[in-house]
Amino acid sequence: MKLWRVNSPFFILVGVIILYSISSVFGQQQTKITNSRQEIDSSSLYYALSDKDSLSFSKRLQYIASFLDRVYLDKQDSLIYLGLMRKTKLFGKIRSYDSAFVYSQKLYDLAQENRDTIYMIKAYTKLGLYHKKNNQLAEAFKYYNEAFKISRLVNDSIESGASLLQMSNIQVTLGDYSGSKTTAIDGVKYIENTPDIKRLSGLYHIISVSNLEQKNYNEALRYNQLALDLGSDSISSKIIGKNYMLVFKNTQANIFADQKNYKKAISILSGLKDNLVIQNNKYEYARVLDNLGHVKWLQNKENTESQKLLRDALKIRNEINDTGGLIASNIHLTKYYLDKEEESKALHFAEEAYKNALELKSLTSIIEALGFVFQLKDNTNEEAKVFNETYHKLSKINQSNREIYAVTKYENDKLTNENLILKAETAKKDREKIIYLFGTIILLLAAGLIFYLLQQRHKREKIRDVFNAETRISKKIHDELANDVYHVMNTIQNNTDDHEVLDRLEDIYSRTRDISRENSSFDIGENYAQELSGMLSSYSSYDTKIIIKDIDDINWQAVKPEKKIVIHRIIQELMINMKKHSQASLVAITFRKKGKKTAEISYADNGVGVDKNEIFYSNGLQNAENRINSIGGSFIFDSEKGKGFKAKIFFRVK
Structure with missing residues (x-):
């Protein structure tokens, strides 16, 4: 493959002009040269006219067609x-x-x-x-990957980094934040030693956004600051583009908002709102208004400004037909009215977000919008089908993209040892950092270990009595009752052909094992949220999808251990009930703060439902209500046959 080409396509024009200038010497060629010059002049004119903004696109297309x-x-x-x-x-x-x-x-x-x-x-x-x-993102990823492969082959670092920037951007859009971060970091390696600060800032921004979505806030802020630092002076800011620099500031505000530093986030967004560059760009102005309204709402659910800001952003986005922006606006308004318990309005905006997502063919937005639709709408059978199809399609695309890029990286590693050199340099830097920080780390580890041991001893003393009873029950059922039943089953099996008796004994054995498992211990410390999320996810299957929303919004560290145990058992009771009776294909569990001291957990499924009068008797949920009452909370059920089952749990955090 050649690594060169002619870079001046108008050399022919120059040649004709030279020939024309000496035509007096070669008089017999005069007519031929004149004709060639006229043809080239008219071709150049067509090409120039095709780029004239004052002409209609149809005219410009005609001129470029004539040129071709x-x-x-x-x-x-x-x-x-x-x-x-x-x-x-x-x-x-x-x-x-x-x-x-x-x-x-x-x-x-x-x-x-x-x-x-x-x-x-x-x-x-x-x-x-x-x-x-x-919006054919899977195909787009493949073509950018092909561009990257050729760029890498011809050692074009800038084009290699540019392709990886676009690929990582697509991965963010598809919700593959780990894959996006890996791709973008590779892109940085190609771009960081080139003068292309615009693309380098874009790669830093993508890494920042990916870390934000993964709740790695320190890393998100670090890469966001790297992007901002590249445009720290007027010249570099102009190269990167003022709009991009303002987008980086907007992302910084989002990071602070996710860290619950609302005051700083609002300060940044308010400054952007008053910026003339932002005001002259309706897309960015609507983005800032929407984010500002959302953050003000997060800071104070009773403030009087949020609704107007969110509505103004929605209006602008409707006027400019910004479908992607409309998704964000409608999702934010859904959350706003859901918190106000105005469920009809919340459902309206959730369905609007769903329509926008379908129009944009945004798989991640379809899933997000359907999560709210399912929570607010009774009959969601059609939506459940779309959710399942979208979920599998998104998973398949993300897996395919990772495999495509993995193969490309492997092929490139075979062609050069640069990656090995880079890894060696990185390892050397890491070793140097370890040496510098070694003394500090030892001190921190020693202090941390002492603190950890004291804290763990205190926790063990506090929760020992709570767990002992359940542990004894679980062990006794497992070691004695279940094993005794199992031995009786073996004895009867060898001495009788009565399959009905054997089946009944096997059922009793399974139920005792289930009781043992349901009463087993679990982590009620710092990993409680992950433990709870893992328990919920364990009930997911190919036929039943579990949606877990905002589990980290509740400050679990402030919740007393005994309350954590009760909440875990109640939710487990709901999931067991769902698995046994509901026949649901979709289940949503949403965690929300209600003020400073109260939390709400909403459960909803699209199963067969049950008559309200039969809830306690047919589904065995009386225990759940007794448990929540023991910690001063409340439990509300809502169900009708054929319309699924809903429940809300309220409890005090502190």
Whole structure:
């Protein structure tokens, strides 16, 4: 494959001018040269007119078509490249993506025929771009990966990093934050030693966003600051773009908001709201208004500004037809009205978000919106089908993207040992950091160990009595009753053919084992949320999807151990009841703060439901109510046959 091409497509024009200037010497060639010059002049005119913004797109497309007709006849490949590049750009601007695909493919075919790596990269990049704009993200990822492979082969670091930036962006859109972070970090390795600070800042931003979504707030802030530092002076800020710098500030506000540092987040967003650059960009202005309204609501659920800010953002996004922005606005308004217990309004905005997500073909947004629709709507059978299809499709795409890039990385590692050198340098830096921090770490570990031992001893003394009873019951059932039943089963099995008796004994044995498992111990310390989430997830299967929302919103460290045990047992009772009786395909468990001292846990499934009068008797949930009453909480059921089952648990956090 050639690693070069002609970079000045107008050399032909220069040649004709030179020939024309010496035509007095070669008088017999005068007519031929004049005709060639006229043809090239008219071709150049068509090309120039195709870029004139004052003309309609149809006219501009006609001019570029005329330009291509002429240069195709003369087989001027360098000019054909320019024509195809311009034509795909025009089709992209009018969102005629199918045509943009066709001419991008023609550009690639010509470049491949000429073994022109630069235009092969450009063609793949265009195919990635227009598939991305058309929300065909899996296809876009593949084309950007192909562009990366060629760029890497010809040692074009900037184009390699540019492709990885786009790939990581797609992974964020698909909710694959771990994969996105890996891809973006690889992109940084290609770009960081080049002058391309715009793409480097973009890669830092993607890493920051991925860490934010994974709740790695310190890393999110670190990479966000790296992106902002690149544009710290007026010249670099202009290179990166003022709009991008303001987007980085908006992300910084979101990080502080997730850390519950609402005052700092509001300060940043208020500053952005008053920025003239933001005000002149309706897309960004609506984004800032929406985020500001949401953060003000998070800070104070009773404030009088949030609703207007959220509504104003929604209005602007409707006016400019910003479908992606409308999803965010409608989700925020859903949460706002859900907290106000205005469920009809909350459902309206949840369904609007769902419609926007379908229009945009955003798989992650479809799943998020359906989580709220399911929580608020009675009959959700159709939505449940869409959820299942979307869930499996998203998982398949993310897995495919990871495999594609993994193969590419492996192939590139075979071609060069640069990655090995980079790893060695990184390991060397890590060793140096360890040496510098070694003394500090020892001190911290010693202090931490002492603190941990004291804390654990205190916890053990506090919860010992609570767990002892359950542990004894579980052990006794497991070691004595269940094993005795098992021995009786073996004895009867060897001496009787009465299968009915054996079946009944086996059922008793299974039930005793279930009782033992349900009363086993669990972590009520710092990992309580993960333990609770793991228990809930264990009830997920191919036929039943479990949605767990905002489990970390509750400050579990402030909840007393005995309350944690009760909450765990109640939710476990609901999940057991669901597994045995509901036939549900979708279950949503939502955790929310209700003020400073109260928490709410909402449970909803789309199962067969049960008559309200039969709840305690047919489903055995009386124990759950008794448990919640023992810690001063409350338990509310809502169910009808054929309309699923809902429950709400309220308890004091402190």
